[in-house]
Amino acid sequence: MKSTNYMVPNHGFGDVNQIPIQEVSPDFLVELMEESGSEQPAVEVNLTGSSDEGFRVRYEDTTIGYLEREEAAAYTELDWIIDAGLRPLVTARVTMVEFDGEEWPSFDVELPAPGLCVPVNNPPAERWAMLPGTTAAAITQFQSKMDVFPESAEHFLVTLHARRFFGRRSVNVAVDGVQIASLSHDDAHRLADTVSSYQNSGLLAVARAYYCMDEGKPRLVVYADEQSDDKRAVVAGVAGADVFADLLHASRRRQCRTKTRGRCQRSDHRRRWRKPRGLHLFRG
Secondary structure (H helix, E strand, C coil), X not given: CCCEEEECCCCCCCCCEEEEXXXXXXXXXXXXXXXXXXXXXXXXXXXXXXXXXXXXXEECCEEEEECCHHXXXXXXXXXXXXXXXXEEEEEEEEEEEEECCEEEEEXXXXXXXXXXXXXCCCCCCCCEEECCCCCEEEECCCCCXXXXXXXXXXXXXXXXXXXXECCEEEEEXXXXXXXXXXXCHHHHHHHXXXXXXHHHCCCEEXXXXXXXXXXXXXXXXXXXXXXXXXXXXXXXXHHHHHHXXXXXXXXXXXXXXXXXXXXXXXXXXXXXXXXXXXXXXXEC
């Protein structure tokens, strides 16, 4: 039985790291460029193995190369994905680089900075569905009661909640059940119908979000596209929550093994993974 893919974001989460794929066949690159009609095609590839040994890169179930151990060592969260029974799905792109006065193709995996490949918090316990998309909705104004913000860049799962007040539509943004902000008027207008359709179906609309400090001020960017009914996101629900729980479970297990150099006690392990890391990152 094939494992479920876990899509690792490659853009919109800060600077993009380009890690060269080693020992790729030149014939493979030529074929890829010819099929795409572009000199810089991008494809999705899976990573297997571990950060300790260097990840193997697979395209359509065939190993095409690997990432060097030195380059892979910082991405221990990809180990968490694999330990949870998932397959990291990442973007790989052909770029032309100059060497000795000539241009040569380089095939690179695109990843966000280490620590941003997976969200820091669990999805909601209620039934939910992921809002896919790459359209950015930037938030710089937060609830006035918010007085403590994360200091480092983070990858969050947020829930969106549509409401109508005196004929005006708004979309609120929450992290771990706590409302932290609202979308701008334009972004709310763009997403209100989609979020409402999820709510009317008994689902919470979940989206990925990137948080950082921008010139000393907090900034959250939510990524979501409006959708028609025929392009409804696959319902994640309880099964999806289990996937993310397994992912966080695996991360805690690896962290515990690293710290204790031995087995993690069950009682401490269960206590830790049930409390998402992102729960208290935003405080009011």
